[in-house]
Amino acid sequence: MGGCFSDVKGGQQAIGGTHLRPYGGGEGTSTGAGGPNDAVDMFFRARGQHAIHTQLELSLSASKLCNCDILSKSDPMAVVYIRRRDGGLEELGRTEVVLNNLEPAWIQTISVSYQFEIVQNLVFHVYDIDTRYHNKPVKALNLNDQDFLGEATCMLSEIVTKQSRSLTLELHNKYGHADSRNLGTLTIHAEEPVALRTVVEITFHCTNLDNKDLFSKSDPFLRISRVVEIGGSVPICKTEVVSNNLNPIWRPISLNTQQFGSKENPLIIECFDFNSNGSHQFIGKLQKSIADLENLYKDGAGANFIFPASSNRGDEKVIKGQLFVKQFNKKQQFSFLDYISSGFELNFMVAVDFTASNGNPCNPESLHYIDPFGRLNSYQQAIKEVGEVLKFYDSDGRFPAWGFGARTYNGTLSHCFDLSPGGFEVEGIEGIMAAYSSAIHNVSLAGPTLFGQVINRAYQIAAQSLSYNDSKYYVLLIITDGVLTDLQETKDALVRASDLPLSVLIVGVGDADFKQMEILDADNGNQLESSTGRMATRDIVQFVPMREVCGDQTSVVQSLLEELPGQFLSYMRARGIKPLSPISHGVPVEAVPHP
Amino acid sequence: MQSVEITVISAENLRVGKKPVKKSSFVAVRASSASECCTTKMSAEGGGSHPTWNEKLAVDLQPADLRNGFIMVEVYCKVTSSKSKLVGGVHVPVSDFLGGFLPSNRLQFLSYRLWDPTFERNGVVNISVRVRFPETPNGCRSFPQAPRPKAIVGVPAREQERERLGGVAVVAGVPAVWFGRSHCTYQGLGF
Numbered sequence: 193m194g195g196c197f198s199d200v201k202g203g204q205q206a207i208g209g210t211h212l213r214p215y216g217g218g219e220g221t222s223t224g225a226g227g228p229n230d231a232v233d234m235f236f237r238a239r240g241q242h243a244i245h246t247q248l249e250l251s252l253s254a255s256k257l258c259n260c261d262i263l264s265k266s267d268p269m270a271v272v273y274i275r276r277r278d279g280g281l282e283e284l285g286r287t288e289v290v291l292n293n294l295e296p297a298w299i300q301t302i303s304v305s306y307q308f309e310i311v312q313n314l315v316f317h318v319y320d321i322d323t324r325y326h327n328k329p330v331k332a333l334n335l336n337d338q339d340f341l342g343e344a345t346c347m348l349s350e351i352v353t354k355q356s357r358s359l360t361l362e363l364h365n366k367y368g369h370a371d372s373r374n375l376g377t378l379t380i381h382a383e384e385p386v387a388l389r390t391v392v393e394i395t396f397h398c399t400n401l402d403n404k405d406l407f408s409k410s411d412p413f414l415r416i417s418r419v420v421e422i423g424g425s426v427p428i429c430k431t432e433v434v435s436n437n438l439n440p441i442w443r444p445i446s447l448n449t450q451q452f453g454s455k456e457n458p459l460i461i462e463c464f465d466f467n468s469n470g471s472h473q474f475i476g477k478l479q480k481s482i483a484d485l486e487n488l489y490k491d492g493a494g495a496n497f498i499f500p501a502s503s504n505r506g507d508e509k510v511i512k513g514q515l516f517v518k519q520f521n522k523k524q525q526f527s528f529l530d531y532i533s534s535g536f537e538l539n540f541m542v543a544v545d546f547t548a549s550n551g552n553p554c555n556p557e558s559l560h561y562i563d564p565f566g567r568l569n570s571y572q573q574a575i576k577e578v579g580e581v582l583k584f585y586d587s588d589g590r591f592p593a594w595g596f597g598a599r600t601y602n603g604t605l606s607h608c609f610d611l612s613p614g615g616f617e618v619e620g621i622e623g624i625m626a627a628y629s630s631a632i633h634n635v636s637l638a639g640p641t642l643f644g645q646v647i648n649r650a651y652q653i654a655a656q657s658l659s660y661n662d663s664k665y666y667v668l669l670i671i672t673d674g675v676l677t678d679l680q681e682t683k684d685a686l687v688r689a690s691d692l693p694l695s696v697l698i699v700g701v702g703d704a705d706f707k708q709m710e711i712l713d714a715d716n717g718n719q720l721e722s723s724t725g726r727m728a729t730r731d732i733v734q735f736v737p738m739r740e741v742c743g744d745q746t747s748v749v750q751s752l753l754e755e756l757p758g759q760f761l762s763y764m765r766a767r768g769i770k771p772l773s774p775i776s777h778g779v780p781v782e783a784v785p786h787p
Numbered sequence: 788m789q790s791v792e793i794t795v796i797s798a799e800n801l802r803v804g805k806k807p808v809k810k811s812s813f814v815a816v817r818a819s820s821a822s823e824c825c826t827t828k829m830s831a832e833g834g835g836s837h838p839t840w841n842e843k844l845a846v847d848l849q850p851a852d853l854r855n856g857f858i859m860v861e862v863y864c865k866v867t868s869s870k871s872k873l874v875g876g877v878h879v880p881v882s883d884f885l886g887g888f889l890p891s892n893r894l895q896f897l898s899y900r901l902w903d904p905t906f907e908r909n910g911v912v913n914i915s916v917r918v919r920f921p922e923t924p925n926g927c928r929s930f931p932q933a934p935r936p937k938a939i940v941g942v943p944a945r946e947q948e949r950e951r952l953g954g955v956a957v958v959a960g961v962p963a964v965w966f967g968r969s970h971c972t973y974q975g976l977g978f
Contacts, residue, residue, distance in 0.1 A: 725900040
C-alpha cells in the first residue's frame with residue numbers, strides 16, 4: 193500500500209479508526225478491515241507495535257518443586273523462552289527470585305505477543321538461584337551456574353483456549369525424559385490487558401469551514417493524532433473525504449484505548465482540504481482529549497478551529513469554522529481471545545482437489561505424488577501446516593475431509609466425496625493425512641474443477657450448527673491446482689455463505705494461473721457479487737498460492753491465516769454476539785445489533 | 788400469511804446519472820403481491836451517496852409470495868421538496884431468507900446491487916431480515932412453506948428438535964449422504 197495517496201479514491205478513504213465494516217457489501221469506497229488499513233498496520237509494524245497481535249502477560253506459579261538446598265528450601269526463578277523455527281530458544285523474560293519456597297507464585301509477569309497464524313511453542317525453565325547470586329539483577333545471572341529444577345513446554349494456543357486461561361504442566365528434566373523423581377508442576381496463566389476493550393465511537397460534524405477551492409467548495413477531511421509524552425504527535429486515524437461541502441458530517445470513527453491512550457490524553461484534530469496531488473490544504477486545528485469531546489457532545493457545543501501562528505503571520509487566529517460532536521458512544525469491544533477462551537471454537541474442514549490436472553499420482557512429477565521417503569507433497573504440507581495451527585481451536589479434534597473432481601470408489605464422478613470411507617469426519621490431523629493418502633490410491637483423478645458443491649456442503653454444516661449453537665465458527669481449507677470451471681456458482685455459494693460463521697481458505701498449488709482466485713479473495717475492495725445481484729456481506733475468502741513463497745513455507749500459512757481472526761470478529765461483532773459468560777455456559781447472549 | 792421484519796440499514800455509492808447522490812434519500816419496500824409499499828424516513832442531511840437509515844419495516848407475505856415471490860426494495864432520492872426520483876431498485880427473492888438450512892428465526896444480513904431505471908448497475912443496499920412466526924394456540928411455531936426450486940439433500944432433524952416443534956415437519960428432514968452412514972439421496976419431500 194505504498195502508493196496510498198497516488199490514487200484519488202484510495203486517498204479519500206478513511207483510515208485507522210473506522211470500524212471493521214460490520215455489514216454491507218459495497219464498492220471500493222466503503223472502508224473495511226482490509227485494504228486501506230494496511231497503511232495503518234504498516235505504521236504500527238514500523239514502530240514495533242503489531243496492531244493486530246495481542247500482547248499477553250504470562251504469570252507463573254509452581255508447586256511441589258524439588259528441594260536443592262540442604263539447610264533451607266530452593267530459591268526458584270522461572271525463565272520463559274519461545275522456540276524459534278530453527279529449533280533454537282529465544283528468551284522472552286525472567287521472573288524474580290522467590291526465597292525459600294517450593295510453592296512460588298512469581299509476581300513479575302512475562303509479556304508475549306500472541307500470533308494466531310503461527311504455532312508458538314513456549315519453553316519454561318525453573319532454576320534454583322544460589323544464595324551468593326541473590327544481590328545480582330536476574331537479567332545478569334548466568335543460568336549455567338544455577339541448579340536446574342525442571343523444564344516444561346506447551347503451545348501458547350493451548351493456554352488461550354482454556355476457559356480459565358491457565359494451564360498446569362508437569363516439570364521434567366532437561367532431556368525431556370520422565371524423571372523418577374517428581375519435579376513438581378508449573379502453572380501458566382495468560383492475561384490480556386483489559387483497557388483495550390473500551391472503544392469510543394464518535395461522529396464529527398463541522399460548520400462554516402473555510403473555502404479553499406477556487407471553483408467549488410472545500411473537500412474536507414479530519415486527521416486525528418495523539419500527543420505523545422516525548423513530544424510531537426502520532427497520527428491515529430483520518431476520516432474519509434466529504435467532497436464539496438463546508439458543513440460536512442463524517443461517518444463515525446471508532447478509537448480504542450490503544451490508539452488514544454487515556455481519556456485525558458490530548459488529541460490534535462486537524463482539518464484539511466483534500467487535494468488529489470497530495471498537498472492537502474490545511475484549514476485549521478484544535479486540541480481536545482476524549483473527555484473534552486464527550487463534554488462537547490453533552491453540551492451540544494462547538495469548538496472553533498485555530499489557524500496557528502506562522503512566520504509570515506504573527507498570531508494564531510481563531511477561525512469561524514467549528515467542530516461539533518454529533519454522536520459519542522462508549523462501547524466494550526471483545527477481542528478474539530475473549531471469544532476463544534470463553535469457549536468459542538474454530539472448526540476445521542478440508543477439501544482436496546483430485547482433478548486430473550494434478551498428474552498421475554504414480555509419477556513423481558505429479559502434485560499428488562506420495563514420496564516413499566516421507567517428503568510431503570504440497571497438498572500434505574498445506575493440510576499439515578494449517579491443521580497444526582487450527583487444531584488447538586477445535587475441541588473434538590474431528591475434522592470433515594472431502595475430495596472433489598474424481599471418480600470415487602464406485603466409479604461415479606463426484607465433486608464432493610468423503611476422503612475416508614468411514615464417514616465424512618476423520619480423527620485428528622493424522623486422520624486427514626491418512627485418509628488423503630489412501631484416497632489417492634482408491635479414486636481415479638478426473639475433472640472439471642468445481643468448488644460450488646464443497647462450499648455448499650460447508651455451508652450446510654455451518655447453517656445447521658446455528659440452530660443449537662452460536663459459538664462455532666467454521667474454516668474450510670480448499671487446496672487446488674487449477675482453474676475453476678464454475679466461477680459463477682462458486683461466487684454464488686460464497687455470497688450465500690458470507691452471512692454464516694464460515695471462512696474459506698484457498699491454497700493454490702502448482703503453476704496454474706490463479707487469477708480467478710484473486711477475484712474470489714475480495715482484498716482489492718470489490719465485494720463478491722452473485723449472479724442474481726446479491727452481494728457478500730463480508731470478506732470470507734483468503735487465497736494464497738503455494739509457489740509464491742517456496743523458500744519459507746511458514747509464510748504461506750501465516751499469510752493464509754492472518755485474516756482469520758479479523759473475519760471471525762467481523763462476524764461476531766456485526767451480529768452483536770458476545771463471548772460466553774461463565775454462568776450461562778453454552779448460551780451466548782445475542783444482543784440486538786442495531787437500534 | 789407470513790410477517791417479515793426488514794431493517795433497512797444503509798446504502799452505498801448511490802448515483803444519479805454518473806454523479807453521486809447529494810441530497811437525502813429514502814427506501815420503499817413491498818412484497819411482490821402487494822400494491823402498497825412502506826417507506827423509511829428521509830436519510831439525514833450529509834449522508835449523500837452513503838445514507839444510513841437503520842429503520843425497521845414490517846412486510847406481510849401472502850402465500851403467493853412464499854412460493855416464488857420477492858420483496859421489492861427501491862431507493863429514491865429527493866429532487867425538490869415535494870418530488871423524488873428512483874435511484875435504483877432490486878427484487879429480493881423470498882428464498883434468499885426463507886427456507887434452506889438456516890434456523891428460520893435467524894437475523895440475516897443481506898446486501899444487494901441496485902439497478903437503476905435504465906437497467907444500469909447502481910450502488911448497493913444493505914438490509915437485515917428476520918422472519919416473524921405467529922404463535923399457534925398450542926405454543927408451537929408454524930413453519931412457512933419456503934419455495935423449493937430443486938431437490939434438496941439435507942440431514943435428519945435432531946429428535947429433540949422435532950419434539951420441540953411438536954411434530955411439525957422440519958424443513959430439513961431428509962437423510963443425507965454426508966453422514967457417512969447412509970449413502971442414499973432422497974428427492975426433496977413434497978413440502
